[in-house]
Amino acid sequence: MSEKSAKDGARSAKPIHYAERYPTYPLLMSICSSSTGVFKLFDPVIQKEYTVKNSSTLVPSNDCFQMLLFAKHGWVLVMGGDKYMYAANPFTGERIDLPEMPQYGNQFDGISFSSAPNCPDCTVCCIHKLRNIGRTELLYVLMWRPGDEHWTKEDIGDETQFRTAYSNPVFYHGEFYCLGTRGNLGVFNPDNMTWRVLDKPEPVVDGDPMTGEQHCQLLEFRDDLFAIFRPHDSMPLYQEGCYMDS
Template sequence: MYIINPFTGDIVEMAILDWEYNFMGLSWSSMDPESPDCIFFAVNSRQDGKAVGALTWRHGEAKWFERHLEYYEGDPFSVAYNNPVLSHDKFYCLGRKGNLGTFDPASDTWTILEKPNPIHVEMDLEGDHHEGREFCYLVELRGELVSVFMRNADQPPRVFKLNEEEMAWTKVQDIGGAALFVDFRVSYSVVSPKAGHGNRMYFPSYSEDGKQAAFYDMETKAYHPSFYGLKSPLQCVWVVPNLRPHTVSK
C-alpha cells in the first residue's frame, strides 16, 4: 500500500491492510506524509452501520492498529465513501445519513457526535443503496466543514455548512465564490478562484456512457454541460499541483 506524489515521485510505503483495502476513507495528519510524526487514519463500517472499524498506522509500525466498535443497541453509523477531513486536530468522518463521527489521535478515541442531526433522518441504511452513499462528500472550506449531497444530474446538489456554535448543518445557496472539487477519493476547495469559475462544484465521472455533467454552477443553478455525453476516465483523482518556479543550481 503506497502514497505517491505524482509531481515529485516521492513514495510512502505503508503497512498492508489485512482485509485487502476494504476501507471507506483514508487520510493523514500532516501536510508531509513522510514526516515521522504523521498519523495515518482509515475507517470502514458495515452497510447497516452497526459496526465501525477505526484504524491507525505510524511510520515504523509493522501493521495497522484496529479498533472495532459495535452499535447493535445504539444509533448505527454507516460511514460514507469519502476520505476523512482533518479539522481542529481531529479526523471528521461523514456518515451516509449526514451525521458525523470523529477520531481524536491525541486521545485515541472514536466518537459518534450527537450533533449535527442527520440530514437523511429516515434513510433505510440497508435499503436505499444510492442516496447518501457514493454521492456524498465532506470538504473543508475556509476552516469550516461543508457537506455535499448529489443524487443525479436531474436534481441540484444540496450543500450544507456546519455551524460549529450550534453544531447544526445549515443549507447554503452559495459558497462565497469558492469552487469545490469533490470525489470519494479526495475532495478539496479553492477559495475565490478567478476568471468566473467560482460558486461551482466539480464532480468526477461515474459512468462510461457519458451521462454525467462536469460541474454544477450555484449561480445559474444548472449543471454544465447542459447536455449529456461528456466522457472522462473513471480512474482519475483531483490533485493540487505545486507550480511555483524552482531555482536550479548549476
C-alpha cells in the same frame, strides 16, 4: 477589442484574481494507465489540463488495478490491488511504501492522513462503520504512522444508528471527522482511540439511506466543514450543508 478578445481577457483575469485571494487551490489528478509514470492534472479554475511525466513515483502496474484514494499536502495515496498501498509526491519524487494491509483491509468507506506522510507526526486512517440488525455495531479503524511495520487495527463498539458514507474523513482540529449517510457527523480521535457521534449538526437527509446510494463528500474550506450530497441519478446538487466551527 473584439468580443472574443474581451471574453478571453475575462477568462484569463478570473484565475489571477482567484489566485491572489487563494494562493493555492486543488487540482484534479488522474493516472494514465497506458503510460508509465505519466499523470494528468486538471485546473478547474481556468479549465485546462496538464500532462506531467514522473517515472519515479507513480508507476502503473500490469498485474493489479491502481486507484487514487486521497490527496493533500502535495501527496497522494494509491491503492495497488487488494493489499498494497503507497504514498507518493509526484512533484518531489518521494515515495513511501506502506505495510501490507490485513485481510480485506481495502474494504473501508474512507481514508485520509493528518499531515504529509513524510512527517513523523503523520497518521493514515481508514474507517468503516458496520450496521447489522441484531448484532453489535462496530467501527473498524486501521491506522499507520511512519515507522510502523504493520497496520494497527481497532474495533470500537457503537450502538448508534450512524452509518458512514463513502467519503474520506477530514482531519480537523486533531480528529478525523466522518460523514454519515444522513448528513450527521462521527468523530474519531486517533490519540485516545475513541469514537463519538455528534448531536449537532442534526441529519439533513430524510430516511435512512444505505452507503453508496448517493454521492457524498465532506470538505473543509477556510476552517469550516461542508457536506455535499447528490443522488446517482440526478445531475444537480441534492443537498448541501455547512458545518460552522463553533
